[in-house]
Amino acid sequence: MLAGIAAAAIAVGACTLLIYPLKSSLDPLSLDVVYVPAILLVAAGWGAALGIATTLASLVAFDFFHVPPTLEFTLGSDAGPLIVFAVAALAATLVASVTGRLRVVRERERARQQSRARLVAAADEERRRVVRDLHDGAQQRLVHAVITLKLARRELEAGREPRPLVVEALEQAERANEELRELAHGILPAVLTRGGLRAGVEALTSRVSLPVTVDVSAERLATAIEATAYFVVAEALTNAVKHSRADNAEVKARVEDGALRVEVRDDGIGGAALGRGTGLLGLHDRVDALGGRLLLESAEGRGTVVVAILPVQEQR
Secondary structure, three states: OHHHHHHHHHHHHHHHHHHHHHOOOOOHHHHHHHHHHHHHHHHHHHOHHHHHHHHHHHHHHHHHHHOOOOOOOOOOOOOHHHHHHHHHHHHHHHHHHHHHHHHHHHHHHHHHHHHHHHHHHHHHHHHHHHHHHHHHHHHHHHHHHHHHHHHHHHHHHOOOOOHHHHHHHHHHHHHHHHHHHHHHHHHOOHHHHHHHHHHHHHHHHOOOOOOEEEEEOOOOOOHHHHHHHHHHHHHHHHHHHHOOOOOOEEEEEEEEOOEEEEEEEEOOOOOOOHHHOHHHHHHHHHHHHOOOEEEEEOOOOOOEEEEEEEEOOOOO
16 A cells, blocks of 8 residues: 555656646646546556545646646636546546456466466376375285285196185285275265265265264266265365364255355364365365355354355256
């Protein structure tokens, strides 16, 4: 704000000084337009209020320094400059409104680009995690099983008992299968892909260590919508257990007016914020990528409400 006031003062002063050499060849009352570009620049940079204030300051400066003195304030009986400054004030308001909207659009686009960059980074990290888990877990067990089976075949060809080796290979293969199932569950639960959002949420709440009331419609939606809604519920319930110290939680999901509204409410201590952890910020990015909105209410001592609104008409 101080920078805007300083810029306005400099602009008015510069315009006032600029008019002096022009007065010798032009009518002083026709030089009021010199102030107009400065007024519009101030309004574009610092808003309508400062633009109008600059207009008034310009009017006073023009009247005091460049208009022949009369007994009347502001330009004597000539209404021409008054009209110019009035139009300048209206134009300043319009310019400030347009530039303000453009600024909001740019901020939203910047936030969306940052959100997409975080999604790409998160996806890359997730791929690296999957590769690492496959290499260190299931792949090693499967290699062990293959080697053990080859040893069992040699034992069998040599006429010796291969049963212990076969049993060992079978155990390694079963463990590899379990690890692959757990890895796939972390990516996207099978119950969600087979049974939809309600089945996925019911399976999720059955593993949560607090009572959860579920009211989710059975309607099937696009995979991306169901997956995002599922992860919203999962993250919100995880926070309710780990951080909110809640005793009860409630999950609702319904399609209303072309959008899926997912609401997770708990009776914990509140105090959550989007910028305090990567979980909620990651959810915001997922929801934003689908053109939706993530809302958070978490006043201290009043529990937490997480709401995701996901448009479904374009996703079908």
